[in-house]
Amino acid sequence: MKTVIMAGGRGTRIASVNSEVPKPMIPIAGKPILEWQIECLRRQGLTEVILVVGYLGHIIREYFGDGSRFGVSVSYVTEEEPLGTAGALYLLKDTLAGDDFLLLCGDIIFDVDFSRFLTYHRQRGGVATLLTHPNSHPYDSGIIEADESGRITGWLHKEEKRLWYRNRVNAGIHLFSDRILSRFTCLKKTDLDREVLKPLIPEGTLYAYDSPEYVKDMGTPDRYYAVTRDIESGLVEAKNLAHTQRAVFLDRDGTINRYVGFLRDIDDFTLLPKAAEAVRLINESGLLAIVVTNQPVIARGEVTIAELEAIHRKMETLLGAEGAYLDAVYYCPHHPDSGFAGEIPALKINCDCRKPKPGLLLRAARDYHIDLSRSYMIGDGDNDMAAGKAAGCTVARIGEQGDADFAGDSLFSCVQQILKEMSK
Numbered sequence: 001m002k003t004v005i006m007a008g009g010r011g012t013r014i015a016s017v018n019s020e021v022p023k024p025m026i027p028i029a030g031k032p033i034l035e036w037q038i039e040c041l042r043r044q045g046l047t048e049v050i051l052v053v054g055y056l057g058h059i060i061r062e063y064f065g066d067g068s069r070f071g072v073s074v075s076y077v078t079e080e081e082p083l084g085t086a087g088a089l090y091l092l093k094d095t096l097a098g099d100d101f102l103l104l105c106g107d108i109i110f111d112v113d114f115s116r117f118l119t120y121h122r123q124r125g126g127v128a129t130l131l132t133h134p135n136s137h138p139y140d141s142g143i144i145e146a147d148e149s150g151r152i153t154g155w156l157h158k159e160e161k162r163l164w165y166r167n168r169v170n171a172g173i174h175l176f177s178d179r180i181l182s183r184f185t186c187l188k189k190t191d192l193d194r195e196v197l198k199p200l201i202p203e204g205t206l207y208a209y210d211s212p213e214y215v216k217d218m219g220t221p222d223r224y225y226a227v228t229r230d231i232e233s234g235l236v237e238a239k240n241l242a243h244t245q246r247a248v249f250l251d252r253d254g255t256i257n258r259y260v261g262f263l264r265d266i267d268d269f270t271l272l273p274k275a276a277e278a279v280r281l282i283n284e285s286g287l288l289a290i291v292v293t294n295q296p297v298i299a300r301g302e303v304t305i306a307e308l309e310a311i312h313r314k315m316e317t318l319l320g321a322e323g324a325y326l327d328a329v330y331y332c333p334h335h336p337d338s339g340f341a342g343e344i345p346a347l348k349i350n351c352d353c354r355k356p357k358p359g360l361l362l363r364a365a366r367d368y369h370i371d372l373s374r375s376y377m378i379g380d381g382d383n384d385m386a387a388g389k390a391a392g393c394t395v396a397r398i399g400e401q402g403d404a405d406f407a408g409d410s411l412f413s414c415v416q417q418i419l420k421e422m423s424k
Contacts, residue, residue: 002098004092006130007034007106008079024106026065026218029071029231032106033218034060034217034232035046036109037171038070044114046102049424050095052088054079065338088191090184091274095347097178105172109227110215111240112173120209122152128180131173133215136283138317141169142193146208155198164266164313167320168208171215191297212288212327212368215241235286244371247327248282248418249361249388252293253378255398255411256351259380262297266311278408281415285422286329288368291315292360294383295336301342305333322421328368330360356386361393378414394418 007024015378024034031039038049053060059077068075071357077091078127083104100121112131128150132144143165145154155164170193190196200206210347213259214236218224230236237243254261256275260268282289291312297303303311312329319325333345334351353359365372377388380398390394394405397413401407408414 001046001047001101002096002111002348003104004050004052004089004096005104005106006039006085006088006308007060008057008082019067020222020355021059021392022053025056026224027040027058028109028218029228032063033109034064034106035070037104037106038067038072038074040111041114042071042099046114050076050077050092051075051106052077052137054077054082058273070205081159083187084189084191084221086184086196087188087190089190090098093181093184094360095137096181099178101176103174105217106170107219108215109231109236110171110173110213111236112213112215112266113241115171117175117209117211117240120150121207124207126151126207127177127200127203129175129207129209130197131171131175131215132168132208132210133171133212134167134316134320134327135169135216135260136280136323136325137209138165138167138169138320138325144168144170144208146210150207150209151204152201152206152208155193155201157193164310164317167206167316167325168210169391171211172217174213175209194282198422211241212239212245238286243368243369245368246286247368247370247375248390248415249292249364249375249377249393249409250279250289250291250326251377251381251384252291252315254380255378255384258292262302263305263311264297265305266307269311269314271315271318273373274410276319276324278318278412278415279326280322281412281419283325285419288370289325290327290364290368291329291331292330292355292387293331293356293379295331295333297352298331298333299335299344299347300340301344302340308333320339321346327416328364332360355383358387358391361387361391365391365423368389376418378411378418 025032052078064074068140077088079088084319140158142158143156146152218228258270258272280288297309318328334347334349336350338348375393377393377398385395385397385404397404397407406417
């Protein structure tokens with residue numbers, strides 16, 4: 001499978017770091033961004049690389065040559081004039097025909113398990129699959145909306161009005177069927193997102209592959225220095241899902257948001273003090289932040305799935321406004337007891353996912369390659385502690401310690417203790 005890297009960016013916002021080279025050649029932790037990308041590809045057997053160059057492209061050509069010095073084969077396409085984020089694909093129609101191909105932005109640092117990504121893409125059979133992920137600044141990012149199957153249903157650009165939204169953004173890593181090439185009928189400047197990908201949404205052929213793996217752009221000096229720290233600490237490589245992950249599982253009500261009994265009204269959802277700061281600390285540590293919550297209001301017929309998902313979008317929006325994000329949210333919609341007006345009989349079952357059973361944690365562990373024995377569960381109730389213990393996690397209770405491994409007076413306090421323990 002071939003990989004196309006769009007490497008023609010000028011990098012005007014990051015010029016204060018280095019204005020002498022094209023953006024993908026800005027050195028980070030001793031190597032150009034492009035070299036980090038190519039090394040990640042090579043380690044996974046993706047050795048056919050096509051670099052689309054433009055501004056100061058000769059610097060890229062002189063550095064990488066034919067790629068043999070880096071264990072790959074590199075060829076080049078030169079934009080004589082800027083062709084946007086996708087126009088150069090017209091020049092590659094014959095080269096890319098006959099197989100899926102990977103398209104990357106040349107200004108991102110990533111470490112992704114591409115075999116998982118490719119399997120997902122081929123199972124869906126779409127024309128295109130985007131790698132999406134949460135980030136610490138969703139309020140100024142384009143937001144991707146998808147259904148349970150991963151099919152993309154909406155795309156909000158950063159200038160478009162939004163209220164509550166799931167923190168999932170396009171990471172700049174794309175897998176394409178060669179069917180996409182029919183969209184390029186002439187050589188012209190083309191916007192990949194707006195002119196090529198968004199039109200696939202009503203056709204039902206655009207998918208999202210959601211991943212907690214490390215993908216960050218070099219758009220600003222602050223992000224540049226943050227990524228440098230993450231490379232040097234080993235965080236970038238560790239987040240690749242080929243490696244086992246560690247997680248902090250979080251109860252929702254009374255842990256992240258104020259407890260109001262059965263939460264039925266989105267207006268009653270408010271974050272607890274310092275909850276966002278606590279989640280942000282988890283994010284920065286490299287552990288996954290995953291919510292696992294019982295929601296019997298679904299089975300009782302008091303809240304619809306759509307209403308619950310709206311509440312969770314509000315939760316992600318409020319966290320994102322403070323630079324924090326959740327890697328996943330799992331909920332149990334079941335309730336074993338009958339006798340409620342409007343209840344949903346099919347959900348009135350004794351399931352394996354309702355805490356104190358560990359089903360939600362076990363499902364997350366399968367999805368994200370999590371080592372439960374090195375992970376944590378934080379909650380405010382006996383069911384949280386029992387589920388965490390049954391899954392093999394270290395458990396922390398908000399409030400009195402009881403039979404928990406340790407306790408704190410808030411989510412923030414519990415997270416601080418986890419990070420202190422990890423640093424030993």
